[in-house]
Amino acid sequence: MSPAASGCCCVGANLTYMKTTHIKANGIHHKLAYAGAQFNDQANTKNPLILFLHGWPDFHFSFRHQLMKCAQHNYFAVAPDMRGYGGTSAPTTTKEYNVYTLCNDVLGIMHALDYEQCFLVGHDWGAWLAWHMCLIYPDAVVAVCALSVPYVIHRPKGLLTHLKQEYGNCISGTLQEKQGSRFNYMLHHNLPHAAEEYDKNVREALYRIYGYIKGVTECDDPEVDTDEMFLLDKKRGKFDGDLTARNAPGLWKRLPRPKALPAWIPESDFERYVSEFEKTGFSGGLHWYQTPDLNWGLTRHLNDTKITQPVLFIGGDLDVVIKTHGGAKSVETHLVTSCPRLHKCVMLKGCGHWVHQEQPDVVTGHLLNFLQSVERKKTFKEHIKSRL
Structure with missing residues (x-):
């Protein structure tokens, strides 16, 4: 090498x-x-x-x-x-x-x-x-x-296809379909402004994603501490508006905010994450969420x-x-x-x-x-x- x-x-x-x-x-x-x-x-x-x-x-x-x-x-x-x-x-x-x-x-x-x-x-x-x-x-x-x-x-169908059927098509559906959709973070990661939302809030997004452990971390927002936290909004139903709109909350805004980072991620380690994603942004990683249906088609013979x-x-x-x-x-x-x-x-x-x-x-x-x-x-x- x-x-x-x-x-x-x-x-x-x-x-x-x-x-x-x-x-x-x-x-x-x-x-x-x-x-x-x-x-x-x-x-x-x-x-x-x-x-x-x-x-x-x-x-x-x-x-x-x-x-x-x-x-x-x-x-x-x-x-x-x-x-x-x-x-x-x-x-x-x-x-x-x-x-x-x-x-x-x-x-x-x-x-x-x-x-x-x-x-x-x-x-x-x-x-x-x-x-x-x-x-x-x-x-x-x-x-x-x-x-x-x-x-x-x-997998009988592509993951994104399955999620659209389950939660509604917030990616390419009609306005009525988008407004009738429920939130799913994988679908949201397919929206054009998803990376921008993370990039503008790197520290807070990572703080919530890494700092939250269900059942372990004490949170400021316990009412959303449920098994469905990744999937639905706080109303446990439809978002009152277009899920594709820039003001529609993404994953990190729906997560509870921990009172402190858990012991397993010291502040110095957390700062490494913040520094890295402030330099690179989130768009590259979100591409992985945009290929499940493509990958399903490419690997159907391996099902x-x-x-x-x-x-x-x-x-x-x-x-x-x-x-x-x-x-x-x-x-x-x-x-x-x-x-x-x-x-x-x-x-x-x-x-x-x-x-x-x-x-x-x-x-x-x-x-x-x-x-x-x-x-x-x-x-x-x-x-x-x-x-x-």
């Missing part, structure tokens, strides 16, 4: 540092954070690669707790800024964020690092991408750990395909995403069916959406146990020629 630029990124918690570098892969520039080395000089072997894929609204810093711990166990731990985020290129057309392009980003990063295979760890949209890497490039994925977002084996790699799933029992999938028991039941090599389905009590940050030691412990169990059964292909 020939980095275009590199440096050290000092972080909090129990970490010493992680390094950053830039590479070019799949036609764009990618910023990577990494810890550990490609080579184990003492054993004269390569260290297995773990790629950590973040979601929204996030960047490589999301995995600050995991990188150094995994490196200490002789893994080469790498967390890229995903396409549209942080220091990675952010193309302006939605089609450049389709599932095949995103998978080719991951594969391109892997090859730029001179690996043919890797372990994948994904959170939120990163989990969704990790699942699709297992389907589209199965030989490249040794095993997968998905955080917060379970695998959905069967009902089981995940054949070893799987570890970790979720939080307070996570609204888990609740929208029917709850913890439903998630595990479906994973047992769709992932025949399911190692374990872990539901962390008292934990919300950001499991790897809320309970980092627990998550990393489960991850390392899983990786080591897989390694005892499978050897990586040898394909290393260069080092950082």
